[in-house]
Amino acid sequence: MGSKMQHLMTTYNRLPLAFARGEGVWLEDSEGNKYLDAISGIAVCGLGHCHPEISKAICEQSSTLMHTSNLYEIPLQTRLADRLAKLTGMDRVFFANSGAEANEAAIKIARLYGHKKGIDTPSILVCEGSFHGRTMATLSATGNRKVRAGFEPLLRGFSRIPFNDLDAVRHAATNDQNVVAILVEPIQGEGGIKIPDQGYLAALREICDDNGWLLMLDEIQTGLCRSGKWFAHQHAGIVPDVMTLAKALGNGMPVGACVVNKAASEVFGPGNHGSTFGGNPLASATALTVLDILERENFANQAAQSGALLKQLLADALADKHGVKEVRGVGLLLAIELNKPCGELVMQAADKGLLINVTADTVIRLLPPLVASESEIREIATRLIPLVEEFLNK
Ligand SMILES: *Cc1c(COP(=O)(O)O)cnc(C)c1O
Numbered sequence: 001m002g003s004k005m006q007h008l009m010t011t012y013n014r015l016p017l018a019f020a021r022g023e024g025v026w027l028e029d030s031e032g033n034k035y036l037d038a039i040s041g042i043a044v045c046g047l048g049h050c051h052p053e054i055s056k057a058i059c060e061q062s063s064t065l066m067h068t069s070n071l072y073e074i075p076l077q078t079r080l081a082d083r084l085a086k087l088t089g090m091d092r093v094f095f096a097n098s099g100a101e102a103n104e105a106a107i108k109i110a111r112l113y114g115h116k117k118g119i120d121t122p123s124i125l126v127c128e129g130s131f132h133g134r135t136m137a138t139l140s141a142t143g144n145r146k147v148r149a150g151f152e153p154l155l156r157g158f159s160r161i162p163f164n165d166l167d168a169v170r171h172a173a174t175n176d177q178n179v180v181a182i183l184v185e186p187i188q189g190e191g192g193i194k195i196p197d198q199g200y201l202a203a204l205r206e207i208c209d210d211n212g213w214l215l216m217l218d219e220i221q222t223g224l225c226r227s228g229k230w231f232a233h234q235h236a237g238i239v240p241d242v243m244t245l246a247k248a249l250g251n252g253m254p255v256g257a258c259v260v261n262k263a264a265s266e267v268f269g270p271g272n273h274g275s276t277f278g279g280n281p282l283a284s285a286t287a288l289t290v291l292d293i294l295e296r297e298n299f300a301n302q303a304a305q306s307g308a309l310l311k312q313l314l315a316d317a318l319a320d321k322h323g324v325k326e327v328r329g330v331g332l333l334l335a336i337e338l339n340k341p342c343g344e345l346v347m348q349a350a351d352k353g354l355l356i357n358v359t360a361d362t363v364i365r366l367l368p369p370l371v372a373s374e375s376e377i378r379e380i381a382t383r384l385i386p387l388v389e390e391f392l393n394k
Helices: 052-062 075-090 101-118 136-141 166-174 200-211 232-237 261-265 281-296 299-318 346-351 374-392
Strands: 019-023 026-029 032-039 092-096 121-125 158-161 179-184 214-218 241-245 257-258 324-331 331-336 357-358 363-366
Touching: 032 136, 032 257, 032 374, 052 281, 075 257, 075 281, 092 101, 101 121, 101 136, 101 179, 101 257, 101 261, 158 166, 166 200, 179 200, 200 214, 200 232, 214 257, 281 299, 299 324, 299 331, 299 374, 331 374, 346 357, 346 363, 346 374, 363 374
Parallel strands: 121 158, 121 179, 179 214, 214 241
Antiparallel strands: 019 026, 026 032, 092 257, 241 257, 324 331, 331 363, 357 363
């Protein structure tokens, strides 16, 4: 702490906090102060910090074989793909190293799919308020203007519509012959935990089927049990054509995945896409262990229960307060939306030993580890509620 970081690029607005170690839902700084982590490294460490089984898998795999290359077969990668196919009911997987990279694969698949149908200028519908990453293609797809500003010319081939607006999708279907896919988050994460109306995803599925479009879901933040189901789209009872994953898949080990079904699984052939590190033995062994634990201990269920409890505690205390727009959430993707910018709450909470996040200026976002116990969930509410009350009374 207090270092000048003069040789780091100034790409982040960092908080003046640094952690030395972590265990479960707790992080500790170099002075021994403990922080209850209600953000999980932005939905990454769902199984908590330094889960012993994951640490062991990393140690063992790193002393057996870390990397070979996709020049060769990688049995652990094959097993990981089999597991993801079984969990999703989808056909094939491409492995990358981040969320943005997983989305890059999805975007390339949509374009090639379009070209194979004879559409020379394929277009992908994307939503206002969305976040898909920071590479040129994914920032072009992203709805947040701040992410795009200064990086023009943006990639063409994206057509933007409001989130949760089926009429806009239907309008595109009748008026734009170039559309080949829609890329959407089942719940907008960075955009402020925005939950679409019941029926939205099912209707998108139908529109995509009717028009021969790919339904591409960015589940990088919502996937892997956080929403109370393995994948957020399962609440809608549908299966997408393309789904991207990253964040929680490695619990801190960088792993991304682009999972595809049916027609979308026949788009890429040899030479169309690749990654040096993608799905290497270390990443694959880690992700396999993550999936083992999520499945064995039924963390989808746990997230549903913990999330319902935390939402209830927060809503009971805050929902009717002047200045609170809404307390909302699905599973352990939770938000308290206020009627004014509340970024200052982040450091105030940290001073009380609680790590939270504020996104979209006015939304307190909570993404606690799925492993949080009932008493830890209650402790998050106990620490947060008085801070929000005080902030609102100012
Ligand atoms: C975090 C996130 C990304 C980008 O993932 P990176 O690993 O940072 O590239 C993309 N989409 C969503 C919905 C995300 O939450």
